[in-house]
Amino acid sequence: MQNNMNYAVDLCYLSTNTRINEKWNLKSDEFRAIVSAFPANSKYKNFFEPKVEDAISSDHALNKQAFLHVVTETVFNYPTPFFSEKTFKPISSKRPFVIVGAQGTLSVLRSVGFKTFSDYWDESYDETSDPEDRLAKVVDVIEDICDRSVDDLRKLCLSMEDVLNYNLNHYSHNLKISELEKFENACQENLNPRHV
Amino acid sequence: MTILSKEAEEILKKYFIYDELIDLLDYDLDMYKLQDKLNQLKKDSYPPNYRFIFLLYDTEYYLDHRLPGFTVLNLQRLLSSLDIPNYFCLILSQQDITDKLKYAQETQSNDTVPIANITNMLNWPIYHPLDDDKTLSNDLISKKFITLNRITRFHRRVLVSLLLKRNLADDGMVSYNNAE
Numbered sequence: 001m002q003n004n005m006n007y008a009v010d011l012c013y014l015s016t017n018t019r020i021n022e023k024w025n026l027k028s029d030e031f032r033a034i035v036s037a038f039p040a041n042s043k044y045k046n047f048f049e050p051k052v053e054d055a056i057s058s059d060h061a062l063n064k065q066a067f068l069h070v071v072t073e074t075v076f077n078y079p080t081p082f083f084s085e086k087t088f089k090p091i092s093s094k095r096p097f098v099i100v101g102a103q104g105t106l107s108v109l110r111s112v113g114f115k116t117f118s119d120y121w122d123e124s125y126d127e128t129s130d131p132e133d134r135l136a137k138v139v140d141v142i143e144d145i146c147d148r149s150v151d152d153l154r155k156l157c158l159s160m161e162d163v164l165n166y167n168l169n170h171y172s173h174n175l176k177i178s179e180l181e182k183f184e185n186a187c188q189e190n191l192n193p194r195h196v
Numbered sequence: 197m198t199i200l201s202k203e204a205e206e207i208l209k210k211y212f213i214y215d216e217l218i219d220l221l222d223y224d225l226d227m228y229k230l231q232d233k234l235n236q237l238k239k240d241s242y243p244p245n246y247r248f249i250f251l252l253y254d255t256e257y258y259l260d261h262r263l264p265g266f267t268v269l270n271l272q273r274l275l276s277s278l279d280i281p282n283y284f285c286l287i288l289s290q291q292d293i294t295d296k297l298k299y300a301q302e303t304q305s306n307d308t309v310p311i312a313n314i315t316n317m318l319n320w321p322i323y324h325p326l327d328d329d330k331t332l333s334n335d336l337i338s339k340k341f342i343t344l345n346r347i348t349r350f351h352r353r354v355l356v357s358l359l360l361k362r363n364l365a366d367d368g369m370v371s372y373n374n375a376e
Contacts, residue, residue, distance in 0.1 A: 003271065005301055008283070009231065009273050009274060009276075010273065011227050011228065011274070012266040012269055012270055013356050018257070019224060019254060019255045019257055020238060020255050020257065020349075021257050021258055021259060022349055022350045023350075024270045024350070026239075026354070031354070032359045033359075034357050034358060035353060035354050035365070037357065037361075038353060038356060038357035040348060040350075040362060041348075041373065042351055042353075042372065042373060043369060043372065043374055044360075044365075044371065044372040044374075045370070045371040045372070045374045046365060046368075046369065046370050046371075047339075047369040047370075047371070054368040062319045062342070062369070064336045064337075064341065064370065065262050065336055065338050065339055065342070065369070066337065066339045066340070066341055066342035066368065066369055067337050067340055067342065068341040068342075068368075069341070069343075070341055070342065070343035070350045070351070070355070070368075071343075072343060072344075072351065072355060074255060074352035075255055075349075076345075076349070077351070078255070078258070078261075078330055079258055079261035079262075080291035080292065080293070081291065081316065082255060082291065083290060089235075094332055094333075099253070100352075100355055101198065105269055112317060113236045114346060119287065119301075120290055127286070129349070132354075135354055135358070137354060137358065137360075138366075139355070139358045139362065142359070143339055143362060143364060144370075145341060146340050146364050146367040150217075150337060150338060150339075150340065150341070152338060154335060154337050155331065155334075155336045157337060158332065158334050159336040161332050164332065165332075165344065171260050174224060174318065176201070176203075176241070176318070179316050179317050179318050180201075180203050180204065180207065180318065181314045183204055183207055183318060184207045184210075184211075184314065186314040186354075187207055187208065187210075187211040187212070187314065188211060188288060190211070190247075190312050190314065191211060191244075191245055192303065194283060194309045194312070
């Protein structure tokens with residue numbers, strides 16, 4: 001290795017140690033007022049979570065206690081959908097979800113074989129490009145769910161059982177198989193000559 | 197550190213010759229380290245199926261959604277400066293970034309082809325399902341929704357502030373900025 005390399009090439013530098021540019025502007029005065037009433041360094045938690053060693057089981061038990069999982073993905077105002085472990089928690093716990101993520105996140109999930117919940121609520125938020133409108137639509141879905149009783153939601157959950165079982169099975173078994181198949185085809189294709 | 201599934205690595209070995217999988221997560225905050233690494237790995241000539249294989253499974257820093265992120269731009273600049281042909285480079289990522297790679301090729305290099313991109317969700321295990329969970333347990337539902345926001349991000353702050361404003365938070369389990 002050359003220790004005294006000449007770093008002649010100009011590279012883009014980040015002034016902070018972050019990989020995410022979170023900046024997006026709220027367009028409505030109403031939103032701005034609501035958000036400024038909840039400062040960035042606010043802390044909030046309205047439930048008790050016992051500390052245990054087995055974090056995954058504890059997480060799972062907590063996840064089972066709620067009907068709708070509002071997944072707040074790592075990125076939101078972002079050019080492409082991004083999936084972290086957060087999206088797969090409700091699937092693992094057999095619960096329905098909405099995703100506060102990039103536009104098209106649900107669409108990509110469906111394209112890799114998962115089922116989403118458009119038979120049960122409006123999922124047009126996923127096609128909404130404006131971040132503020134997208135988030136407002138997600139909150140509308142949450143509000144609709146909150147208008148129902150817990151008993152109704154237990155019944156609704158039961159009526160979704162086929163979809164929830166399907167998603168868990170797809171996640172645990174079929175997704176990896178189909179992704180590996182696609183991956184192998186893509187690798188094979190990559191060896192073909194590429195032209196301009 | 198990104199972990200690619202063992203099976204995916206076996207497929208890569210079946211089709212390509214490569215020295216190592218280069219995880220861009222190890223370099224994206226200081227790409228000059230990557231320059232050193234690539235300088236070590238570059239060769240005078242490459243077998244047809246040799247590839248520099250890069251993993252890009254984490255988030256990218258985008259100034260403008262229509263343009264490539266910083267990591268892709270920097271990578272293209274480094275490859276050009278080191279005279280490593282894009283043909284022998286492959287990025288594995290979760291997102292389809294072919295348009296970003298094309299833009300980077302056109303603006304940052306004289307190469308005739310962009311860096312290739314294979315998208316997949318094989319950076320497993322993302323999250324383990326519990327094997328013994330056969331039941332729906334809908335009777336355990338006591339809250340209408342859950343949203344956990346341990347790490348602060350702007351969209352999470354907007355969400356929680358809207359839930360509070362519309363008096364919805366108490367119907368669910370909500371956390372924000374409670375990382376220990």
